[in-house]
Amino acid sequence: MSNTLNDQIDVVESGYEFLLAYAAQGRDTDEGESAPSEVRTILTGMSEAAANICEQLADSSHDFSVITIEDARKSLAAISLVLSQQKISSELVDNLNASIHLRALLTDLFLLSETGL
Helix, strand or coil: CCCCHHHHHHHHHHHHHHHHHHHCCCCCCCCCCCCCCHHHHHHHHHHHHHHHHHHHHCCCCCHHHHHHHHHHHHHHHHHHHHHCCCCCCHHHHHHHHHCHHHHHHHHHHHHHHHHCC
16 A cells, blocks of 8 residues: 555545445444454544654645644544544444544645645
């Protein structure tokens, strides 16, 4: 798997799309699925991508990189909180999806994708 910034952006964006679908399922738990569950695998990938985005933008001289790094760190904290739960319900994922931090990161990434920063 490549580790370019665009690849990391794709992981976060596609992960968010999966989380929207998961939230709509009305599940009480992710238990009973193969270990780890698909939602945990997606969230772990998003967490790793957010950390990689921070690393890749750390040397950038553009002011917007600082904002994106802050939003990625905040999103990483929210994702880590969800991953630390014994059960991941659709309602929990729906609240993560609604998080201003994750939405800010997604908006940052959309902007970065379009500008080629």
